[in-house]
Amino acid sequence: MKLIRSDIYENLKMALATLRANKLRSFLTVFGVMIGVITVMLISSIISGVDTAVKKELESYGTNSIFISKYNPGIHIGRLSREERMRKDLTYDDAVALTQLPAVELSVPFLDIGNNFFGQKILVSSPGKTSAAVALQGTLPDFERAGTQIVKEGRFFTQYENDNNEEVAVVGSSVGQDFFPYGSPVGQEMGIGGRQFRVVGVLEKREQFLLGGGDDDQNNIIYVPFNVARKLKPGSNDVYVQAVARKGMMDEALDQITDLLRVRRQVPFGKPDNFGLQTAELFLSNFRSILSGVAIAMVVISSVGLMVGGIGVMNIMLVSVTERTREIGVRKAIGARRSDIMWQFLIEAATLTGFGGLVGLSIGWLLTFLLRLLLPSYVPLWAPIGGFVASVGIGLIFGLWPAWKAARLDPIESLRYE
């Protein structure tokens, strides 16, 4: 004999009729489950979307890259501590010293010269355009080998050009388009901070994963030789370093860099580092620990929603059992077993919450479309499946007691019930 000898179609119809008959309670039931499912849909899509974007973004800097700054690694919230602000700058020499380490493939310094010595934006101009909104960085030609930026046209500047203070520039793809819309920028002249530069190369467009359509730093950038950058902003010491570990030697590279920098920056034995190393992997794991906080919030909100739905469905089913006592008596008289009655009410309860779940899925799905306009996001497959299973499961769990009450009713007394 089949386990469920119940008429599913009939039970579904009954459930919908019950839903219509008890509008307020049905609304509460459906509403709670809906909120739970919408929460799962939205937050899971945010989490997986942002996570994927961040991962791609970080990987595009190279998984072997190590970013070194004078600040502690990690995601900063609030102001830096006084000690951190007082730290001395990294230097060009630090970057050069790191290249000697056995586990380090290459190491280049960067000098950020967005602002000049007086805190004013440095102006960039071509014959047709002038703008201050371009990122300017000084670096060394070795940077090309890190693979973070790829030259599409022309070439990167050379060590010779750096050493001889030649005013040459490699421009990002948006800079190329914005300043030289009618032809190749390579070989053209450009004004930077009042000096004439020659464009020697154009970079390939870097994809942006995290904030598509936002301001486009990664391509709106000009690289100039490190020494030249220092001339544009005399006295600037705001240096950070990108090192690349040799293949498979990430951990060794991190240890060697730490040891060397501790010596060079005279950190006393037993004291914490006064600099920070960041890798894609480290950043990602930091970032993920923040995401897991969001995930916990999701679990809490959706459980509260599902609980409200569960209590609603229990209430509605208890009423339904009382109202249909006579029907239960009739069903038993014509041969329904206890388990048949039990299943009937369980299916009915699950239909109610499952209906709420489906409504929640549809609304959540629409909302994730809107969300996609703001954030990189996609709905992971487990979210709608999990949401629906949870809503049906809530019906089954909270329907258990009412269904058991119904199954236990005495057929004779039920038949006599008015």
Place this chain on the structure above:
Amino acid sequence: MSDVTLAAPPTPSALPEQPVSAHDANSLISMRDIWKTYEMGSEQVHALHGVSFDIPKGEYIAIIGPSGSGKSTLMNLIGCLDTPSKGEYWLNAKNVSLMDDDELARIRNQEVGFVFQTFNLLARATALHNVELPLIYGGIGSSQRHEMAKEALRAVDLSDRITHRPNELSGGQRQRVAIARALVNHPSILLADEPTGALDTHTSMEIMDLFERLHGEGNTIIVVTHEHDIAERAHRVISIRDGLIEKDEKIR
């Protein structure tokens, strides 16, 4: 029905203590010294005290008695909705008194067809669906179920009403749907408790005509009533009073 050997009607068990004979293996129903006692606080109410009788297959029996005499209690026992406090009940040579809940449900589904005074149809379901219900619990697949239910509705002349809901049917039609539902599983007995109690005289007679026809087609029918003209349509009348059989006579 002449092949059934009719034993002399059992003597009314005026003295419940007297030894009772073993059950009759040839009978469809064989009740031996059946007691039904309800506990009402500290008090005991004996709804039945020591009832014994046999019903062979194919009989048409009326159980008559005044209100409170124990008719419904007896009917619930025959229909396996309830089990006796004491005594043995054999149905189709199976001892019902020993059965558990699921076995009783199976008996109600397969062996018994109930007809109630107030029809007890599912209000939201069509006539066809109401008739299909016992087949659902019998585990019969949907296409076969449809055919059997249509056949049962045809047998009560309601082929043209199968998609109607109870509130679109007259009282007599509703009771015929209920009878079709009772018959659809081809049960051993059709049990009707005051089946005409909610109907006017004319419709009552139509329903009784239907019972007569169903009996003619070989069905075993037990009608519980307190009305003599309904009881007189049966072939055998068992009168009960205060939980005891007062009279058990063949009238046809």
